Amino acid sequence: MALVLGSLLLLGLCGNTFSGGQPSSTDAPKAWNYELPETSYETQDSHKAGPIGILFELVHIFLYVVQPHDFPEDALRKVIQKAHESKINYDEPETVLLGLKIAYYEAGIILCSLLGLLFIILMPLVGYFFCMCRCCNKCGGEMHQRQKENGPFLRKCFAISLLVICVIISIGIFYGFVANHQVRTRIKRSRKLADSNFKDLRTLLNETPEQIKYILAQYNTTKDKAFLDLNSINSVLGGGILDRLRPNIIPVLDEIKSMATAIKETKEALENMNSTLKSLHQQSTQLSSSLTSVKTSLRGSLNDPLCSVRPTSETCNSIRLSLNQLNSNPELRQLPLVDAELNNVNNVLRTDLDGLVQQGYQSLNDIPGRVQSQTTSVVAALPCIKRVLNSVGSDINNVTQRLPIQYILSEFSGYLNNTESYMQRHLPTLEEYDSYWWLGGLVICSLLTLIVIFYYLGLLCGVCGYDRHATPTTRGCVSNTGGVFLMVGVGLSFLFCWILMIIVVLTFVVGANVEKLICEPYMSKELFRVLDTPRLLNEDWEYYLSGKLFNKSKIKLTFEQVYSDCKNNRGTYGTLHLENSFNISEQLNINEHTESISNELENLKVNFSIFLLGEAGRKNLQDFAACGIDRMNYNIYLAQTGKSPAGVNLLSFAYDLEAKANRLPPGNLKNSLRRDAQTIKTIHQQRVLPIEQSLSTVYQSVKILQRTSSGLLEKVTRILTSLDFAQNFITNNISSIVTEETKKYGRTIIGYFEHYLQWIEFSIREKVASCKPVATALDTAVDVFLCSYIIDPLNLFWFGIGKATVFLLPALIFAVKLAKYYRRMDSEDVYDDSSLSGTWHFTL
Numbered sequence: 001m002a003l004v005l006g007s008l009l010l011l012g013l014c015g016n017t018f019s020g021g022q023p024s025s026t027d028a029p030k031a032w033n034y035e036l037p038e039t040s041y042e043t044q045d046s047h048k049a050g051p052i053g054i055l056f057e058l059v060h061i062f063l064y065v066v067q068p069h070d071f072p073e074d075a076l077r078k079v080i081q082k083a084h085e086s087k088i089n090y091d092e093p094e095t096v097l098l099g100l101k102i103a104y105y106e107a108g109i110i111l112c113s114l115l116g117l118l119f120i121i122l123m124p125l126v127g128y129f130f131c132m133c134r135c136c137n138k139c140g141g142e143m144h145q146r147q148k149e150n151g152p153f154l155r156k157c158f159a160i161s162l163l164v165i166c167v168i169i170s171i172g173i174f175y176g177f178v179a180n181h182q183v184r185t186r187i188k189r190s191r192k193l194a195d196s197n198f199k200d201l202r203t204l205l206n207e208t209p210e211q212i213k214y215i216l217a218q219y220n221t222t223k224d225k226a227f228l229d230l231n232s233i234n235s236v237l238g239g240g241i242l243d244r245l246r247p248n249i250i251p252v253l254d255e256i257k258s259m260a261t262a263i264k265e266t267k268e269a270l271e272n273m274n275s276t277l278k279s280l281h282q283q284s285t286q287l288s289s290s291l292t293s294v295k296t297s298l299r300g301s302l303n304d305p306l307c308s309v310r311p312t313s314e315t316c317n318s319i320r321l322s323l324n325q326l327n328s329n330p331e332l333r334q335l336p337l338v339d340a341e342l343n344n345v346n347n348v349l350r351t352d353l354d355g356l357v358q359q360g361y362q363s364l365n366d367i368p369g370r371v372q373s374q375t376t377s378v379v380a381a382l383p384c385i386k387r388v389l390n391s392v393g394s395d396i397n398n399v400t401q402r403l404p405i406q407y408i409l410s411e412f413s414g415y416l417n418n419t420e421s422y423m424q425r426h427l428p429t430l431e432e433y434d435s436y437w438w439l440g441g442l443v444i445c446s447l448l449t450l451i452v453i454f455y456y457l458g459l460l461c462g463v464c465g466y467d468r469h470a471t472p473t474t475r476g477c478v479s480n481t482g483g484v485f486l487m488v489g490v491g492l493s494f495l496f497c498w499i500l501m502i503i504v505v506l507t508f509v510v511g512a513n514v515e516k517l518i519c520e521p522y523m524s525k526e527l528f529r530v531l532d533t534p535r536l537l538n539e540d541w542e543y544y545l546s547g548k549l550f551n552k553s554k555i556k557l558t559f560e561q562v563y564s565d566c567k568n569n570r571g572t573y574g575t576l577h578l579e580n581s582f583n584i585s586e587q588l589n590i591n592e593h594t595e596s597i598s599n600e601l602e603n604l605k606v607n608f609s610i611f612l613l614g615e616a617g618r619k620n621l622q623d624f625a626a627c628g629i630d631r632m633n634y635n636i637y638l639a640q641t642g643k644s645p646a647g648v649n650l651l652s653f654a655y656d657l658e659a660k661a662n663r664l665p666p667g668n669l670k671n672s673l674r675r676d677a678q679t680i681k682t683i684h685q686q687r688v689l690p691i692e693q694s695l696s697t698v699y700q701s702v703k704i705l706q707r708t709s710s711g712l713l714e715k716v717t718r719i720l721t722s723l724d725f726a727q728n729f730i731t732n733n734i735s736s737i738v739t740e741e742t743k744k745y746g747r748t749i750i751g752y753f754e755h756y757l758q759w760i761e762f763s764i765r766e767k768v769a770s771c772k773p774v775a776t777a778l779d780t781a782v783d784v785f786l787c788s789y790i791i792d793p794l795n796l797f798w799f800g801i802g803k804a805t806v807f808l809l810p811a812l813i814f815a816v817k818l819a820k821y822y823r824r825m826d827s828e829d830v831y832d833d834s835s836l837s838g839t840w841h842f843t844l
Contacts, residue, residue: 034218034759036767039207041200043193043776047784049792052182055175059795063512066108071521075101077533109512116505119806120498127494151821152468158818159459165811166455168803173448175800179793180441186789187434194423197780200773201416205409208769212400215760215768219393222756226389226749233745238368240741245364245730252726253360255719260354263345266708270342273701277337280694287645287687288328294679295326301672312669315660319673322656325648326680335698392753396760399587404578405769441797444500448804451492455815458486462822475823483823486815493812500805507798511791519787528560555580566775574765584764588757622716645691654680 049056078098103110229236298319307316465478521527534542541547546557557577565575573584654677661673 034756034763036211036214036763039203039211039770041203041773041776043196043200043773043780045776045779047788049788052178055178055796056792059792059799060515062799063515063795066112067106067512067516068108069105071516071524071526072101072105073526073530075105076517076530077536080530080536106513109509113505113509116501116508116802119501119809120505123494123498123501123809130494155466155818155821158814158821159463162455162811162814162818163459165807165814166452166459169448169452169807169811170804172800172802172804172807173445173452176441176445176448176797176804179797179800180438180445182793182796183434183441183790184438186793187431190430190785190789191427193780193784194427197773197777198416198420198423201777204769204771204773205413205416208405208409211763211768212403215763216393216397216400218759219396219756222752223389223393226752229745229749229752234368234372236748237741237745238371240744241371241738242364242367244737244741245367245734248729249360249364249726252719252722253357255722256360257354257357259715259719260357262708264354265704267342267345269701269704269708270338270345273698273705274338274342276694276697276701277335280335280691280698283687283691283694284328284330284645287683287691288330290683290687291326291328291646294676294683295323297672297679298323298326298676301669301676304669304672306665306667306669312664315664316669319657319660322648322653325653326650327646329645389753396588396757399584400764402582402587403573403584403764404582405572405764408572408576409769444503444801447492447496448500448801451489451496451808452804454485454489454492455811458482458484458489458815458819458822461485462818466822479822483819483821486819486822490812490815490819493808497805497808500801504798504802504805507794508802511795511798514791515787515795518782519791522782522787525560525563528558528563532558532560550581552580562771563775563778566771569770569772571764571766572769572771575771579765584761588761622720645688645695650680650684650688654678654684 075098078094079102302316302320304316306312460482461478462482465480465482466475518527521530531537531544537544538547538553541553543553543555543557545559545562546555547553550557555577562575573579657680658674658677661670661677664670664673
């Protein structure tokens with residue numbers, strides 16, 4: 001029933017009117033941001049058996065040992081072909097050979113079944129003759145035990161062997177109980193599992209129209225983006241042209257702007273330097289005059305009579321010798337002015353180079369505005385273009401309405417309703433049969449449990465009640481009861497084991513063949529490959545699905561491909577190859593609508609020029625390079641900035657003079673020298689320090705000029721070369737750039753819709769109406785319901801019960817042997833000590 005339901009769902013999805021084809025790529029284009037909302041389903045993709053799966057795997061290993069052959073694809077194909085024949089001649093060599101192949105494949109199952117049949121036949125016969133034999137006081141039926149020297153050893157061996165066998169039987173019974181419970185538990189889940197699958201299939205039916213609506217709704221997003229670009233032609237087209245020109249023009253303008261800034265800095269440095277040099281000349285003259293005055297004052301003070309008297313004369317002589325140091329640096333007054341260079345730079349600045357650079361920048365930034373002003377024809381044609389684009393949306397809507405997916409889903413809905421009704425009608429019957437199966441399995445397991453309990457009780461009572469000092473005729477009640485329990489177990493074993501084996505053989509044949517011929521090949525997809533054999537199910541059709549559903553059997557549409565695509569969550573259109581009957585690519589071709597738009601956009605005429613400095617700017621740069629600042633001798637200025645304005649450090653000289661004056665005796669000489677020392681300090685403060693500050697300013701200006709003039713000619717030459725290159729680039733390429741960007745703009749507008757249509761095609765082919773719920777339903781019907789819910793517990797049941805039933809045979813043998821040692825005998829052997837011959841006498 002599960003296989004029928006799975007096939008019904010698969011055929012229902014395919015419908016009956018459309019043809020298949022090669023599956024397309026499932027890689028979505030990277031240019032779009034569209035994405036269909038994900039659909040969530042309730043049913044899980046896989047089924048996990050849980051801890052009991054270990055037992056199922058144990059059964060699978062046993063089945064592999066019994067039947068290790070590969071799935072007989074060829075034999076199964078021939079069987080299906082024979083089944084379609086009106087009359088089968090069993091005497092044909094081909095038929096006989098096919099039968100031999102089937103027998104070879106089924107050899108393990110046949111052998112096990114024959115052994116089971118042999119067990120079924122022999123056990124009642126053996127039990128009958130065993131019973132008759134014991135009734136005739138044979139076969140251990142005589143209540144007499146002959147004592148043997150190894151009797152205790154045999155009793156222990158029999159007891160241990162029976163205990164081990166009972167444990168093995170108990171494990172088999174446990175398997176049977178577990179399998180019986182699993183069937184009961186899993187069948188109860190069937191209704192919930194079926195409802196979950198039907199809910200997912202209903203979700204598939206309900207979500208597909210919503211997916212199509214979502215796809216259509218994205219057209220408005222695409223259209224709005226195209227309209228926005230049409231309304232913003234200045235920023236889109238003009239911005240594209242501007243982006244193409246920037247890399248070649250902006251660096252040149254930036255270099256020229258940097259040079260204009262350098263010219264301004266040069267002018268400021270020259271002005272500062274020139275004014276500082278003039279001030280420096282004046283300050284140096286004042287310093288020289290001040291030092292001359294203080295020297296004259298000091299000479300007058302040293303003419304004092306006191307200077308002729310020792311030791312004052314020594315101090316006066318020392319001061320008189322140091323007067324030659326009070327001189328100013330005459331080179332400061334000889335530093336040349338930079339009037340000529342400053343005049344040259346001022347002549348350069350008569351042309352506003354910075355303004356010319358700003359005009360260049362502005363000419364670039366004005367490109368979008370000029371594009372807007374020169375494309376009035378496109379702006380006037382916008383209403384017409386928008387009407388065409390709106391008509392494209394209507395065409396797309398019509399195409400989606402004619403999609404065969406809609407019809408397929410309506411057909412599938414009918415199959416789904418019929419299948420659901422079928423399930424609703426038969427699930428109660430299935431649950432009723434499950435109750436019968438559960439009750440029958442419980443009886444079988446309980447019967448085996450009863451038998452093994454008798455064996456356990458027999459061992460318990462026999463071992464606990466056994467007295468090694470008691471003779472066979474004087475054994476206790478407990479020991480005798482143990483022996484009776486063992487014989488009851490033997491009797492029940494003979495009575496029911498053959499019946500149990502019948503059940504085991506029947507369930508083994510069914511379960512093993514279903515596992516090997518359906519479950520395993522379904523998981524490995526070998527079953528699909530058999531069904532996909534050309535001309536197998538119908539000799540007139542190369543591929544059954546395409547012939548049955550579309551009446552075009554040469555189209556390669558296979559069960560395996562449909563199942564795999566559905567399993568991978570692929571859309572119905574791509575899964576069933578519907579492009580052979582309804583080519584979505586051809587239907588979504590809007591070239592006839594967009595050709596006029598493309599021509600209108602690509603024939604745009606945009607003309608403009610870009611200002612790059614001009615001849616005045618070029619001459620300005622050349623004049624600056626020739627202004628002479630790079631030929632100035634900066635070393636003479638730098639050399640003076642490192643020297644003192646005076647011949648000596650006036651402050652140190654003043655302090656030394658003041659110290660010498662302090663060593664003189666009080667008087668006019670001392671006072672006059674101290675006044676002169678103070679005058680020298682004042683000269684240092686008022687004359688030397690300003691000169692040093694001026695020298696620092698000259699130093700800074702020289703550094704600026706050195707930096708500016710360093711490689712000036714090479715810089716200007718490089719800028720002029722770059723300027724020529726940029727101008728040539730504009731002259732030679734502006735027309736092609738405008739043309740290319742205009743065509744690119746047109747392709748961008750049309751490209752929005754082309755990308756949208758490609759996304760529609762991809763979504764319809766790969767995403768819309770994803771048939772994954774159908775593959776999940778088929779997996780549920782075959783893999784979960786049939787194989788996991790029914791066949792796995794069934795196989796575990798016969799595996800456990802069969803093992804327990806087979807081991808009943810050695811158990812009853814050991815039980816019969818062991819009962820002799822536990823039961824109370826009617827007679828025993830007594831050894832007569834007076835007998836010289838040493839013989840045993842039988843005594844009642």
